[in-house]
Amino acid sequence: MTCPRCGFQMNHQADKLTYPVTREEAASMTAAIDGVIEEVFACPNCGWIESRRADPAGPT
Amino acid sequence: MITGPDRPLFIPVILGTPRRGRMSEHAADLMHTEIAKRPGVTTELIDVAKLPIPIDDAGESAKDVTFSEKVSFADALVIVAPEYNHGYPGLLKHVLDTNLKEYIHKAVGIVGVSAGVFGGARVIQNLIPVMRELGLVTIFWDVNFTTVQTRFDESGTLVDESFLPRIAKFLDELVWMAETLRYGRSNVQIGGAS
Numbered sequence: 600m601t602c603p604r605c606g607f608q609m610n611h612q613a614d615k616l617t618y619p620v621t622r623e624e625a626a627s628m629t630a631a632i633d634g635v636i637e638e639v640f641a642c643p644n645c646g647w648i649e650s651r652r653a654d655p656a657g658p659t
Numbered sequence: 660m661i662t663g664p665d666r667p668l669f670i671p672v673i674l675g676t677p678r679r680g681r682m683s684e685h686a687a688d689l690m691h692t693e694i695a696k697r698p699g700v701t702t703e704l705i706d707v708a709k710l711p712i713p714i715d716d717a718g719e720s721a722k723d724v725t726f727s728e729k730v731s732f733a734d735a736l737v738i739v740a741p742e743y744n745h746g747y748p749g750l751l752k753h754v755l756d757t758n759l760k761e762y763i764h765k766a767v768g769i770v771g772v773s774a775g776v777f778g779g780a781r782v783i784q785n786l787i788p789v790m791r792e793l794g795l796v797t798i799f800w801d802v803n804f805t806t807v808q809t810r811f812d813e814s815g816t817l818v819d820e821s822f823l824p825r826i827a828k829f830l831d832e833l834v835w836m837a838e839t840l841r842y843g844r845s846n847v848q849i850g851g852a853s
Binding site: 610612614642645647648649 | 660661662663664666669718719720731732734759760761763764794841843844845846847848849850
């Protein structure tokens, strides 16, 4: 992911368990995970933080 | 926007109560002043009473863009929290809940405030599991303003300087954690090689 503030390559620093906010996300949950994964990125240059929902079909 | 790996640490202070006549404001002002004295650190006082966050919604959909930007650029937070009925102020939790990704792998130190002799020890203990779930990393130093009404004069000046060495230790640890976590956020990839 590229930093939207300064254009640097961001570092994938965390996978945070969070909770669904839509019916579709709730439907994609598994009992083992009990939530949805948010992938969190940090910019080494300016410090900006971004995130995105992990692909529910991806590796857990 | 300051860029580069050697940019100053940004450690804002969150004043966690909107209560009228709050004495926590003196504690927050003091923490802000002490942080501002540190080389290589910038700070700002954020007052939950002044944030335009709606109370007819909750969570990230109630986000205030300006506050979220400050938290996103922050390397650590200092939360000044009075103890209300053994818990934290409701507005503080409401405000904290408007962000999530912005907190991940950042340091937090908590300053407890009370009129009694426990100095907010119970509000700090109650905040720690919230900090953990938000992705913040708590430090092992706290500052406890016991009998806060005796610690500051009417103008908000600290009258008991015995607090200063403890605040210095608290900030030493917070800055260490903030620097370490900045390195990790910037360079260490989750689940694999960097």
